[in-house]
Amino acid sequence: MIMQSFQPPRRILMGPGPSDVSPRVLAAMARPTIGHLDPEFQSLMEEIKGALQRLFNAPDHACVPLPAPGTAGMEAAIMNLLEPGDRAVIAVNGAFGGRMADMAGRAGATVVTVDHDWGQPVDVKRVEAALAEAPTKVLAFVHAETSTGARSDAGPLCALARKYGALSVVDTVTSLGGIAVDVAGWDADVVYSGTQKCLSAPPGLSPIALSKRAQEAIRNRKEKVRNWLLDFNLLMSYWGGPDGSGGGGRTYHHTAPINALYGLHESLVVLFEEGQQAAIVRHAKMHQALAAGLEAAGLKLLVDEAHRLPQLNAVVVPDGVDEAGVRNHVLKNWDLELGAGLGPLKGKVWRIGLMGASATPWHVRLCLTALCEALAAQGVKLDAAAVLAAADAKLAA
Amino acid sequence: MIMQSFQPPRRILMGPGPSDVSPRVLAAMARPTIGHLDPEFQSLMEEIKGALQRLFNAPDHACVPLPAPGTAGMEAAIMNLLEPGDRAVIAVNGAFGGRMADMAGRAGATVVTVDHDWGQPVDVKRVEAALAEAPTKVLAFVHAETSTGARSDAGPLCALARKYGALSVVDTVTSLGGIAVDVAGWDADVVYSGTQKCLSAPPGLSPIALSKRAQEAIRNRKEKVRNWLLDFNLLMSYWGGPDGSGGGGRTYHHTAPINALYGLHESLVVLFEEGQQAAIVRHAKMHQALAAGLEAAGLKLLVDEAHRLPQLNAVVVPDGVDEAGVRNHVLKNWDLELGAGLGPLKGKVWRIGLMGASATPWHVRLCLTALCEALAAQGVKLDAAAVLAAADAKLAA
Numbered sequence: 001m002i003m004q005s006f007q008p009p010r011r012i013l014m015g016p017g018p019s020d021v022s023p024r025v026l027a028a029m030a031r032p033t034i035g036h037l038d039p040e041f042q043s044l045m046e047e048i049k050g051a052l053q054r055l056f057n058a059p060d061h062a063c064v065p066l067p068a069p070g071t072a073g074m075e076a077a078i079m080n081l082l083e084p085g086d087r088a089v090i091a092v093n094g095a096f097g098g099r100m101a102d103m104a105g106r107a108g109a110t111v112v113t114v115d116h117d118w119g120q121p122v123d124v125k126r127v128e129a130a131l132a133e134a135p136t137k138v139l140a141f142v143h144a145e146t147s148t149g150a151r152s153d154a155g156p157l158c159a160l161a162r163k164y165g166a167l168s169v170v171d172t173v174t175s176l177g178g179i180a181v182d183v184a185g186w187d188a189d190v191v192y193s194g195t196q197k198c199l200s201a202p203p204g205l206s207p208i209a210l211s212k213r214a215q216e217a218i219r220n221r222k223e224k225v226r227n228w229l230l231d232f233n234l235l236m237s238y239w240g241g242p243d244g245s246g247g248g249g250r251t252y253h254h255t256a257p258i259n260a261l262y263g264l265h266e267s268l269v270v271l272f273e274e275g276q277q278a279a280i281v282r283h284a285k286m287h288q289a290l291a292a293g294l295e296a297a298g299l300k301l302l303v304d305e306a307h308r309l310p311q312l313n314a315v316v317v318p319d320g321v322d323e324a325g326v327r328n329h330v331l332k333n334w335d336l337e338l339g340a341g342l343g344p345l346k347g348k349v350w351r352i353g354l355m356g357a358s359a360t361p362w363h364v365r366l367c368l369t370a371l372c373e374a375l376a377a378q379g380v381k382l383d384a385a386a387v388l389a390a391a392d393a394k395l396a397a
Numbered sequence: 398m399i400m401q402s403f404q405p406p407r408r409i410l411m412g413p414g415p416s417d418v419s420p421r422v423l424a425a426m427a428r429p430t431i432g433h434l435d436p437e438f439q440s441l442m443e444e445i446k447g448a449l450q451r452l453f454n455a456p457d458h459a460c461v462p463l464p465a466p467g468t469a470g471m472e473a474a475i476m477n478l479l480e481p482g483d484r485a486v487i488a489v490n491g492a493f494g495g496r497m498a499d500m501a502g503r504a505g506a507t508v509v510t511v512d513h514d515w516g517q518p519v520d521v522k523r524v525e526a527a528l529a530e531a532p533t534k535v536l537a538f539v540h541a542e543t544s545t546g547a548r549s550d551a552g553p554l555c556a557l558a559r560k561y562g563a564l565s566v567v568d569t570v571t572s573l574g575g576i577a578v579d580v581a582g583w584d585a586d587v588v589y590s591g592t593q594k595c596l597s598a599p600p601g602l603s604p605i606a607l608s609k610r611a612q613e614a615i616r617n618r619k620e621k622v623r624n625w626l627l628d629f630n631l632l633m634s635y636w637g638g639p640d641g642s643g644g645g646g647r648t649y650h651h652t653a654p655i656n657a658l659y660g661l662h663e664s665l666v667v668l669f670e671e672g673q674q675a676a677i678v679r680h681a682k683m684h685q686a687l688a689a690g691l692e693a694a695g696l697k698l699l700v701d702e703a704h705r706l707p708q709l710n711a712v713v714v715p716d717g718v719d720e721a722g723v724r725n726h727v728l729k730n731w732d733l734e735l736g737a738g739l740g741p742l743k744g745k746v747w748r749i750g751l752m753g754a755s756a757t758p759w760h761v762r763l764c765l766t767a768l769c770e771a772l773a774a775q776g777v778k779l780d781a782a783a784v785l786a787a788a789d790a791k792l793a794a
Contacts, residue, residue, distance in 0.1 A: 003448060003666045005421075006441050006659055011431045018655065021430040024402075029656055030427035033418040033599050034408045035734045044403050051400060067601065068465035071626050071651045079624075103625045196652055202430050204464065204601060204654030226623040227476075228500045229468050252739065254468045255593060257601030258415065259426055260657060262403055269400045337432045342649065 015339035018196035019355035028266035058183035061209040070173040073192025073206030076230040084108030086137035091122040094145035121307040122152035131164040144175035149314040158186040178311035189214040200356030201267040293368040293391035313352040329374035412736035415593035416752035425663035455580035458606040467570040470589025470603035473627040481505030483534035488519040491542035518704040519549040528561040541572035546711040555583040575708035586611040597753030598664040690765040690788035710749040726771035
């Protein structure tokens with residue numbers, strides 16, 4: 001077997017993540033590797049911690065990037081907070097709520113799910129009813145369901161956790177950087193995300209924020225965490241002491257993925273140059289343009305307007321249209337990646353991401369052009385010029 | 398706070414890892430990110446699986462790179478194989494054996510450690526005595542102890558596991574690519590490594606090989622694995638079916654760290670171009686040269702010659718020499734990173750890595766030059782020219 005260097009093809013990433021990575025972030029990934037215990041690397045770690053506090057709006061939380069993809073943030077939150085016998089209430093309104101419930105069972109918890117139809121936001125009243133039934137250690141939910149494009153209302157849900165003495169766990173994998181994530185305002189306990197969505201860095205890291213309440217609960221566990229790599233009692237010492245303040249010195253734990261952290265750092269430099277609020281406004285505007293174009297093409301979004309994520313658009317596949325055929329067409333003819341549906345939405349929706357560097361007018365216009373062509377190839381009658389004009393009107397606004 | 402792009406300083410990496418990463422691997426990391434479900438990326442995954450089988454010499458094992466640093470390989474091996482009540486015998490002759498024992502406890506196993514002085518190889522007879530005491534599910538040991546530089550004899554230890562009906566777990570984080578790793582020859586069950594040692598890719602991935610026996614044991618577990626991200630029953634479906642053959646299709650699990658996998662792939666292209674055997678010979682030769690120079694400088698290695706790892710040299714700090722002072726000197730004056738001792742060896746040894754792209758004559762000569770200067774600065778009398786000449790004689794051989 002002769003192996004040759006891998007040269008990736010051109011791709012325009014408008015699926016559920018990864019999103020397009022900017023050349024600046026790619027260039028940062030290629031800078032020379034230095035040691036993870038190097039004083040200069042430790043300065044970088046401190047800067048990343050501060051930047052994540054700013055990104056999450058979590059000045060009093062310990063914030064670090066975990067050395068594995070977004071799922072590691074979920075696993076860390078669940079495994080560190082829950083012990084055998086603890087009760088966990090988990091809102092399930094898509095694939096990722098279901099994953100949380102699976103993990104909570106592995107932690108030994110008694111798991112109560114509050115199940116919703118996919119595409120719906122989490123119902124605050126039904127969650128309250130579940131919390132009122134019995135003392136609960138953790139309330140977990142997904143802020144931005146990547147599998148459906150639904151946004152849930154994180155503030156009231158975190159407030160419920162406080163009211164019933166539970167710790168809140170919030171999945172912001174797809175929301176962070178694309179819509180407002182306000183950890184301090186929500187008074188949330190453990191909030192995690194990923195790098196490959198609205199931060200537009202490659203996948204492989206999971207930024208996470210821990211409240212002082214969560215830190216205390218983890219310190220006071222009866223049993224060891226069922227995970228060594230993600231055990232915050234060990235991991236935080238590597239990142240500078242029990243509360244991540246740097247006051248406790250540093251202890252070797254794992255070896256940080258150094259070049260991936262260069263990439264995350266640069267993606268934060270890029271984001272703060274634009275401004276977090278400006279980035280949020282940009283995501284909203286691109287969504288308005290895409291949605292206008294989709295409407296002009298006669299397509300419908302799965303989620304009600306009030307709960308739609310701008311960065312993840314689940315588009316209902318019209319009757320008679322071959323879902324995979326459309327994705328294959330745009331991949332083949334436009335190097336454009338769109339997402340398929342998961343679970344009960346398989347074959348029923350396309351997922352169009354407008355995340356980070358993929359949330360630009362160019363992406364919106366390319367996507368609508370490619371989609372119109374693919375639909376026309378399947379015999380759907382539509383006016384591609386009118387579709388683009390509808391989007392352009394929003395882009396010009 | 399104004400954040401600026403991070404520009405790493407020049408560093409020559411001769412600690413216990415990461416090692417110097419070649420420009421080719423860094424360039425590969427910077428190629429455009431494509432989707433993890435893209436057909437082209439799936440071809441890359443297949444190629445990496447095959448290359449890992451070749452690297453481990455494990456044609457009948459399922460081989461994949463886990464999406465987190467080397468410790469994830471250890472955690473995956475332990476957490477997938479062990480269930481509550483299982484007995485595990487773990488040889489501890491350094492920091493990493495101890496870590497395995499900690500993890501096995503978290504898996505709910507009954508843990509029996511066979512403890513050694515740090516710097517000693519694992520004692521096959523004492524391990525056999527522990528296995529003979531009671532039925533055992535897992536025998537785990539470290540092939541190449543990064544904390545001490547000791548190589549243990551993997552073949553006889555794996556044979557003992559077979560004899561007593563246990564599954565073997567072998568840590569080859571520091572050995573793979575630097576000395577022979579022969580998974581088929583050893584008839585080993587679960588063998589894992591890291592990317593930042595002798596493969597000279599950045600840290601962040603953990604290649605792992607699973608025997609058919611191990612796969613069957615994992616399929617037949619009574620309880621779910623206490624780890625979702627590293628649960629092979631889920632993870633292997635992402636990598637192409639239960640046995641990783643690709644026959645079962647692919648199921649979304651996590652999002653692979655795409656650019657890190659570009660880097661691993663390129664590091665394997667580089668290694669196979671050189672030839673695995675040639676790389677092993679190179680590591681041995683660089684070690685001979687370094688050891689000759691150290692001897693000429695009056696320095697001693699911690700580990701007996703018969704069990705020394707060429708790629709990890711633990712050098713005893715002479716009486717009266719300030720251990721950290723020497724490391725600080727070479728870092729400040731030569732941009733050279735050497736490793737400190739861990740645990741009971743803290744302050745007592747330096748760890749000098751000759752791994753992958755850091756195993757060259759240039760590195761050996763630079764290291765000896767810098768070390769002589771640092772020792773002279775502390776009043777140690779030595780003849781630097783004679784030290785280099787001793788190394789050069791071996792390099793010329």
